[in-house]
Amino acid sequence: MASHLLFLALIMISCSIVLASDSSPLQDFCVADSNGPVQVNGLACKDPKLVQATDFFFSGLNMIGNTSNAVGSRVTPVTVAQIPGLNTLGISMARVDFALWGINPPHTHPRATEIFTVLEGTIQVGFITSNPENRLFSKVLQTGDVFVFPEGLVHFQRNVGNCNAVAIVGLSSQNPGVITVANAVFGAKPDIPDDLLAKAFQVEVKVVDQIQSKF
């Protein structure tokens, strides 16, 4: 009996393998064929014989993003949409520029963890955990500091220094996606009913109408 239990325990231990690394591609690369007719999860592979170095290349991340907008920041993405060679590789990046007091408003990447590096300036960052705690983790970062936003969690950044700021981020998906909370809730097309949002946010309908008019 005891030996049976030991055997069972050994099986349970050997079966509880945790996959903690990236999932492995099944070929060297699968450069996205954006014109291909096949619909798959991701993008179909271009014929490897037609693949060129330019399929793995992007230029211009040294350029300062235009921050003349309502929030005072600009994200320049470098995902599979810019580099077809990222298809199936589970990684991408972006440059984020901030004007004085510019913010990157609360948003989430439904498919990626983000690792954020300050190249220049002083940036306040934060993320909020899921219900019911909704705990805020926040920190002020200086040049060279690195911070992580775990996959799926709502997060934000703000330039709190006295000059423009710039960050480079890595993302654990070829196509991280972005859901900006305010845009999704108040800028949905067509509108989410204002009385529904009034109840959700515990404010009067006219407050919701005012916010919706900005998006």
Ligand SMILES: *[C@@H]1O[C@H](CO)[C@@H](O)[C@H](O)[C@H]1NC(C)=O
């Ligand atoms: C930056 O964006 C603003 C607003 O869209 C535009 O008016 C301006 O010309 C842009 N500046 C540059 C240098 O592209």
